[in-house]
Amino acid sequence: MENDLTLLPFDHYQRYATAARLLSLIDGNPSILEVGANRQRLLGEFLPGSRILYSDIEAQPEATNFIVADASRLPLADSSFDAVVSLDVLEHIPVSMRLPAVREMCRVARTMVVIGCPTDEPHVLEAEAAANAYWNKHFPDAYPWLAEHEEFGLVDAESVSEVLRQSGLIAVNLGHGDPQLWASLMGAHFLKEAYAELLPLSCEIDALYNRVLFASDRPIQSYRRFFVGVRTHQQAYQLREMLAPSAVEPALLEFLKNLPESLQPLLQRLVHAESEWKASASLAESLQEDLRTERLAHHQTGLKLQAEAESAIVRIRSAEQGWKESADLARRLEAELIRERASMAEMMRRLHDVQATCEELEERHGRDRARIATLESELCAEQDISDAARGELVRWQEQIHDLANAMEELPDRGSSAPASPEPALVTDVERILAVLQRHRTLQGRADRLRGALIAAAALVIGVCLVLIITQMT
Incomplete structure (x- = not known):
């Protein structure tokens, strides 16, 4: 369906659906600033009744409700938006800019700040290493987004919470996404990038997660942390109740964790079949090239023979004309010879x-x-x-x-x-x-x-x- 957001990739759905639930605590039709919206700008699809301004450091052609802005120096007045949201942005900017960016978000926000990102913790690093391993099985270069995580380093959770508190907000730290499950689902996405035939399966897995597993995928040790700053303790309590830790059904979790490895034999057979197919295709292409060459040679030979035949026909016609003329001349000479013989x-x-x-x-x-x-x-x-x-x-x-x-x-x-x-x-x-x-x-x-x-x-x-x-x- 056109507006079925559960068809989005699981990682996008996980970020924006969680942020939308958190922002739902704000009454009325809130004004929202999304920092680092990039080209996706999906928040408005999850919050269709909200007034949203998107910002990013790079211009987005033909984008509406968009400003170019550095997250560490937002060109906006204090408390100019009900809420400020930043999802998976801090890990893609240098460490020196992260805390200034968080302070700027707290300055502009009137009611709530929502910051989602993977944090610098062992279980998160292990999950990203596993995802990179899945990617490197099929591609020689590093996965671009994970490469930036390694270049800039993951986010320190305590420092973000401290800046929220220093800005006069109550900091609530919430988790979402089992790390191993995240790595397995990313592995399924990477398989789809390597083998386009797996695209329907990848979409079905995303839809299964978004519809069935998303709501309960809140383990204590999560891949992504959501740092929420609010003005009242009541809002903090409501947030903790709303996104209290929970676990995915173990059998289903185990199945999805093992999915990339389960698909590997099939993919190996697919790779082998593809290799055989490529070899056959190469052979067929070589044979086709040979056939084209042979056909070209035959064609050229045919053209040559045709030209020779046409030349022979011309010569035959010329010879026939010459023969006719010679026959006429012979008849005339014969008549003259008869007359000459009579005269002789x-x-x-x-x-x-x-x-x-x-x-x-x-x-x-x-x-x-x-x-x-x-x-x-x-x-x-x-x-x-x-x-x-x-x-x-x-x-x-x-x-x-x-x-x-x-x-x-x-x-x-x-x-x-x-x-x-x-x-x-x-x-x-x-x-x-x-x-x-x-x-x-x-x-x-x-x-x-x-x-x-x-x-x-x-x-x-x-x-x-x-x-x-x-x-x-």
């Missing part, structure tokens, strides 16, 4: 014709050369005959010339007309003219044959050039 066949046919023509021309050329050779031979013979005839003709021309000269001389001599040339001379002249005519005829035939030979050679050269050009193309 036609060319070969023409070549054969040309070769046949060449052979025929060469044959004719051979015949012509033979004829030319014959004609040249005949020409040479005729040339020789012609030369002989020309020589003969020249000789006869000279004779004719001489004869002509002689005939020219005859008239001069007065002789009669020349006699007719001799028949033999005429015959020789005719013969010479015939030879010359024949020479001219042979010369013309030789020239025509030479032209035909040159034309045949030019034709053969032209055919050879055509063949060469055809082979090159």
